[in-house]
Amino acid sequence: VVDQIRLWQIENERMKATPGFLFRDFENLKEYEACVRYADEIGVLTWKSDAKRMFFVTRHEQLRDYIKSRKTK
Amino acid sequence: MPRAIRGVLIECDPSIKSIIVQIDAEDHAYIVEELDDQTLVVKENMLTSLKMKLDEKLKATQIPVEESDLD
Numbered sequence A: 001v002v003d004q005i006r007l008w009q010i011e012n013e014r015m016k017a018t019p020g021f022l023f024r025d026f027e028n029l030k031e032y033e034a035c036v037r038y039a040d041e042i043g044v045l046t047w048k049s050d051a052k053r054m055f056f057v058t059r060h061e062q063l064r065d066y067i068k069s070r071k072t073k
Numbered sequence B: 001m002p003r004a005i006r007g008v009l010i011e012c013d014p015s016i017k018s019i020i021v022q023i024d025a026e027d028h029a030y031i032v033e034e035l036d037d038q039t040l041v042v043k044e045n046m047l048t049s050l051k052m053k054l055d056e057k058l059k060a061t062q063i064p065v066e067e068s069d070l071d
Helices: A001-014 A029-041 A061-071 B014-027 B044-060
Strands: A015-024 A045-049 A052-059 B003-012 B030-037 B039-042
Touching: A015 B030, A015 B044, A029 A045, A029 A052, A029 A061, A045 B003, A045 B030, B003 B014, B003 B030, B003 B044, B014 B030, B014 B039, B014 B044, B039 B044
Parallel strands: none
Antiparallel strands: A015 A052, A015 B003, A045 A052, B003 B039, B030 B039
């Protein structure tokens, strides 16, 4: 039992799990940057890679609407 | 149009990440996307199963404790 508790502790220290959504396949850098900025502003941005043009957010509803509104402009 | 893929972002040691990649290599049931050497996205419904397998692997790599203390 002691061993198990210790293993979970190790894992908790070494591993952070955040449920959410990975955004990818942006058409261009400008679109990617605008979406990352928006995600950061509304406080849902967890991780991003400019090189890969991908980012991870905890919630996607607002961002989805934002992307749609950009398309209709 | 960008795509949004549901999943769980895992941030961990490179050593833990390499074990997760090993586990996934068996049937590719866990990983959605490898992001860098400390970050990856896994399927949400597979997280519990992944944690169990990770525990098994970590346990297997540990040196067995001698039971002489119990005498």
